[in-house]
Amino acid sequence: MNNTNVFTKTLFLLIVTGLCVFFYPDNTDAISTRSMGFDMKPVEIKADISEINLREAYLIVGENKIFLIEFKVGSEQYRTAFVNQRGNTSYINSLRPSLWLGKTVLVRGFKLPNGDIIAGAIKKIPSGRR
Numbered sequence: 001m002n003n004t005n006v007f008t009k010t011l012f013l014l015i016v017t018g019l020c021v022f023f024y025p026d027n028t029d030a031i032s033t034r035s036m037g038f039d040m041k042p043v044e045i046k047a048d049i050s051e052i053n054l055r056e057a058y059l060i061v062g063e064n065k066i067f068l069i070e071f072k073v074g075s076e077q078y079r080t081a082f083v084n085q086r087g088n089t090s091y092i093n094s095l096r097p098s099l100w101l102g103k104t105v106l107v108r109g110f111k112l113p114n115g116d117i118i119a120g121a122i123k124k125i126p127s128g129r130r
Contacts, residue, residue: 008074040110043117046125048104052097059122061107067118068092080109083123100124 047062057068070079070092082090082100090096104127109119 039113043107043109043111045107045117046104047107048102048127049100050102052095052101054092054095054097057092059107059119061105061122064117066107066109066122067116069118069120080119081121083121085124085126103127 045062045064045066047064049059049061050063051060053059054068057070059066059068068080070077072078079091082095084090084099103124106123106125107117107119108121108123109117111117
């Protein structure tokens with residue numbers, strides 16, 4: 001591992017730790033009790049894709065609106081992975097909707113406190129229909 005990569009990861013860890021300390025809820029009456037919440041619950045959905053909207057970065061899977069992510073923090077890339085039945089992975093920028101629309105998938109992601117669902121991985125699975 002090169003020095004730049006170690007420095008970047010260390011800096012990112014320090015920033016995240018600093019934010020956690022800064023937003024740690026204080027139970028004293030003199031300070032506001034408002035805190036920043038990161039209550040994300042893991043979620044899995046197995047259903048068919050009925051709509052793909054890459055422009056607004058979402059899918060409709062089993063009547064749930066699933067948001068796709070793609071962002072970069074430092075040198076780390078975070079994005080929704082689309083995995084086909086052979087194990088090959090593609091991402092939003094190279095996804096071919098015609099190959100995924102109507103297919104049964106397993107969505108793994110997180111449900112945010114406001115009810116939105118963000119996808120980490122979407123895997124195509126056999127539908128079981130013949």
